[in-house]
């Protein structure tokens with residue numbers, strides 16, 4: 703894990719740059735995660751549970767992971783917004799992810815998307831209700847402090863990064879570029 707101090711979340715791998723978002727577009731982007739995952743998993747179609755490579759998660763596994771990561775960030779933002787600067791012991795993140803991941807492969811697509819949407823909207827609503835002035839409030843886990851703004855950026859990045867992973871995996875499985883076909887029709891579900 704990289705804990706180098708930075709003002710904004712950035713990622714060379716997927717091109718995410720937290721500095722590109724103002725408070726309004728950041729919350730809009732969080733609220734758009736549910737629909738984005740919904741569309742991606744519909745797009746996955748028969749490849750929903752297919753791992754593109756032995757060490758790479760299937761689309762449903764990435765989605766379930768993102769649902770859980772988003773839920774963790776809801777908790778983090780709730781705690782940070784109290785303003786009491788809560789300090790929690792460091793957690794074995796990799797161990798938690800590994801044990802939770804055992805259930806991901808068989809997860810139900812509609813349930814996962816629905817839960818992910820609820821968490822992502824809750825995250826945005828919490829931050830919205832708290833007001834931008836409260837986004838400098840923080841929470842410390844182990845020896846690493848994050849403020850609300852950074853937690854929002856990290857949640858958005860994590861999910862966006864994995865949407866990218868899924869898109870790349872599908873493209874690899876299907877032996878095409880992934881950007882030139884099959885994405886134009888509106889994907890909706892009830």
Ligand SMILES: [Zn+2]
Nearest residue numbers: 713716718863
């Ligand atoms: Zn990334």
